[in-house]
Amino acid sequence: MDQDEILFNCVKNNNQQALEQLFQKYYFNLCLFSKQYVESPDLAEEVVADMFLKIWQNRKTLHIKTSLKAYLFVSTKNLSINVVNKEKANTLKLQTTKETNNFSHLSTDQGLHYNEVKNQIDKIIEELPQQRKIIFKLNRIDGLKYKEIADKLGISVSTVQKQMLEAMKHVAQYESQFITCVLPFCFCFLDV
Template sequence: MNKDEILFECVKKDNQQALEQLFQKYYFNLCLYAKNYVGSSDLAEEVVADVFFKIWQNRKTLCITTSLKSYLYVATKNLAINVVHKTKVDVLKQQITDVNSNYSHLNTDETLRYNEVKIQIDQIIEALPPQRKIIFKLNRIDGLKYKEIADKLGISVSTVQKQMLEAIKYVSQFESQFITFIIFFCFSFIHV
């Protein structure tokens, strides 16, 4: 056993000092690595701290089959990518909120048209079979990746892929409603 493996075994036995030693050994380099993905030193530090927090939190059940160093780098990369993805989703949600707050400028005719198109789009999505609808919403509205959806629903990634393919085929039949909706918004906000 190398020193990292010994320290990790101590962590599994609730030894916080062993975790602190691993933290001190890898923290700086992992922060530099995470910064390549998240672009910010502060965010990189949060990512690395979360990686070690999760190790501590899952210490009793965590099984590392590679070297600890490899595990730390992969975990850091995955968490950094998730943070970037979540940030993009949050920005998109904020943009939607901003659009909705600007919605108040629309006149009565525009409001009615907006509501009609939105209802049509909601009906198209609601017409999907239950599991397909959930998968579609989790991916396209909540921004989850296929693997995250599979884990959340307890199904395989290939099932998620197949369901999304069918959902997209179905929804694309109604592409004109979606395009009308997008064009409507672009045109409305040009006049703001």
Template sequence: MDRQEDAVLFQKIKLGDEKSFELLFRRYYGHLCLYAVRFTQNNPEAEEIVQDLFAKIWEKKEQLTISTSVKNYLFRSVKNHCLNFLQHSQIKNQYSQKVCSEANDLKESEDTNYIEIDMLRKIEESIQALPEKRRKIFRLSRQEGLKYREIAEKLDISIKTVETQMGLAIKTLREKLKDFLPAF
């Protein structure tokens, strides 16, 4: 496939042609996944990154402008998404280590255990006090680890609704748990 054919395909995609989108997806998906694995060292994550890229392309097809070749754009985008993923993973790992370290420090003191139990009870009560939909969104995000996009699909709501409800849930929980914030 040459650069000009890709450009024609992309122009059709901008007009909403699903067959052209599917053709572009099938043409590059495997190659992009292999490329992404070089960065992530993780097949499922690589596939998710490529799938997310294609989803974003479809969602923003009307606004998207590609000044280089479509192939270069796809590979550069996958590289950028992978680098963002790696950076995010590193931050998550650092945060997890910090939380584990702090949790170990907390377990050293018997008094802390009582505070922790009280805090967990208060957290659960505060979560239970949230409106049903907000509580469900919060639990899917924080307890099941779903991404906002996955929650939106699962509950058949917009990502913006998920973001708004999560923001309200966190704000409410902060207010109700303000006495415990120094313990965090």
């Protein structure tokens, strides 16, 4: 059993330090690899951070049949391609939809449900420690890249990455509750 397998087994047993060791070991090369697809260093950093978050979230059920290194690179490639495709779809949607961010067409019930979901999300975010909450909002709500956040707050990109990883772990605790709440709301937009 090589060192990567040992570390991954520790991750499966809830060892966050083992995940951080893998993160430190592969982060730079995975970012360079992702950048070939997403063409933005900041976006590549987010892809890699999200990929490690997914590993953490799925650690109990994740079975890797190749080497861990190969798995990390394939996962990074797949997430990078998904990000590119999502950006293309978003651009297309913006071009074809005139009423972006306009919820005036919602029925009263849908509007109330939207507000309820938004309030629940706001409560989850408010539970975060102050700096983590600021970083999370700057990234996920304001759309700033990790480097932009680091520059704005006068902290390192590595601190932003660690805080985002912790914030996403916190938000993931509410995943099942959130999905059951959001799905009915999402279905009302399928025709848009």
